Amino acid sequence: MNAPHSAPGSSSPLTPSQWGMLAFLFSEVAFFTTLIVVYISYLHRDGVGHGPTPAEVLSLPLVIGTTICLLSSSFVIHLAERALDRQRQSTFCLLWFATIVLGLAFLLGTAYEWRELIERHGLTIGRNLFGTTFYTLVGFHGLHVTVGVIVMLVVLGLALRRRVTRDNQIGVQLVSWYWHFVDAVWVAVFTVVYLVGR
């Protein structure tokens, strides 16, 4: 957020930090695409008797719940951004906090899902190809959600000290772009793992 802004008179439509975030997310697309390609390549490749299959163990109702949390958080963070733009500081803090809660709810849901998978179904990363690819793909997405929650907590701490204002809203915007991206990745993961792949 300390990055110098465009030179005056420069014709760039975005600031360098915005370009930087876009480039970063672009590289993240390449990363997740690789994980998804590997997931699809190994889908249904476990032989009979080689541990649980997706259809046997993945619980759709739970995941639909966590998905609703994550998708609605994208909407809430957008409202938070708008509140900051209109200089409604306390509304911003409240909505920002709500985004964090929704992100945490998603993570808790995933934690519960994983506990069930490990303890009830015995599906670990070493059990079969499904376990290997499932935990890697969903785990890396979860890691990104976790990083997002931590960054948002930092912003919340700054905002409560009145250090986040309309003047530095680009930083807030970049966090929100990241969060939208994490959501978009989940849409892809949800479609591949829980809808098509079951």
Place this chain on the structure above:
Amino acid sequence: MAVAEPRRELASPSWTAALHDWVTTVDHKKIGILYVVMAVVFLVIGGCEALLIRWQLLVPRSDFLGPDTFNQLFTMHGTTMVFFMGMPILIGMGNYLVPLMIGARDMAFPRLNALGFWATLFGGLLVYFSFATGGAPAIGWFAYAPLTERTFSRSPATDLWALGLIVSGVGTTTAAINFIATILGMRAPGMALRKVPFFVWTMLWTSVQIAIALPPLTAILIMIVFDRNLGAHFFDTQNGGSALLWQHLFWFFGHPEVYILILPVFGMVTEVIPVFSRKVLFGYEFMAAATMAIAFISLGVWAHHMFCVGMSRTQDIYFAVASLLVSIPTGIKFFNWLATMYGGRISMASPMLFACGFLSMFLIGGLTGIMLAATPFDFQLSDSYFVVGHFHWVLIGGTLFGTFAGIHYWYPKVTGRMLSERLARWQFWLLYIGFIVTFGAMHISGFLGMPRRIYTYEVSRGWEFLNQLTTVGALIQAPSFLIFVYNVVWSYWKGRPAGDDPWDAWTLEWGTTSPPPSYNFAAIPTVRSRRPLWDLKHPDDPDWKYE
């Protein structure tokens, strides 16, 4: 830019203060120098590994190294040259030059820039740390599965290899993000994207390629770490993992990688040739479009490394045709370089000498590339010394000669001193001749059936003379690198003072002092054409009237 340089009034700061300065610097020029110094150190290390390999192959049935050490050496040689020499030297030169060329005061994210460098360096140290654990990895630089699984490579060397490349790969990716943000967001007023110096344009597209190709490599290296340490089965063929998938994913990174290693060099040569021909670059727009075309086509050609693995006929044909397509934009570039030189007042100073070395050698490397892109030809010569000769021809004849052109061109800007022309000529001719002897002979031994990566061979195969020729060529090249290092060090203190603009060049970096101040430009210049310095020098006949 982000931190004010502490003013040191002392004439020469103590060495601890200087060290502290270099370790904590966020100045793009110092980070650029650090990258290049790191790359040259790894170049010497990787070169020594190559010499050991060549000494082992000098005579048949040699017991100089033995098979295990031999496998470790060619793995480390390849890994070092690609990840710790090739990419860092280009990223370092980009770091130094891009902000200067676009009239900016630093990169977009100076601290991220420092992080990128230190991650790259420590990634390299992590890979080399494997020697201390009982031996380097012996998996080859493309680490085919399932050789990387714990069943087949039991020592921690393979883990260190994967972890080191993950760390340095993250560093490289941050550098690419930084370049994209800098080039797209921080150009001087008036410098539209159509007016950027050509080197900047190629750095932009290299960065895009890095951002697309490096994260998949990081992902598959993480899979190796999971396989080896968590018992996952990604590339574990006994439990359903696929060795073929590793090849596809590795080469999806690996093929763009060779263009990552050549596009910035195209940029450097494209800066050098017009200045030393005293002409405007011929066909800037076509050159720019050809760069983009190469960047995109190269993302769809990876499986030409895998013809022998047994893909379907359709795939074979697609990948052959796509690979052949690359020769069209590359050919456009070649003819534009030649057309730029045509009718010019050519001066054969050292940068131009290396640029001509690049032109002649990269052409041949490109032609053998076309041969290998033809599937039936590749069936015959895949994994032979012909392939080894081919890619060294493009990487040394292309990347290295072009990089040397750039280093000889910009050294006066970085240090304020000229390199010795006499030493540069010795360096050039030793490298040129040694290189042709080494890798020319490899093409022929490949035709005669010598496979790559064998640690020895029988007398009866008739490869003896060619291998001796290759080793002699390597021994001719070795002093060339020593002369280069000596020249760079000696000229730093004893070289002729260069002045700000020794080549009478046209891009912005020559408009500031040599070496440039930490803030680069006292006033941010306004740009009206592709040759802003020409406009300044010739106000009566500026370029922007014609562009």
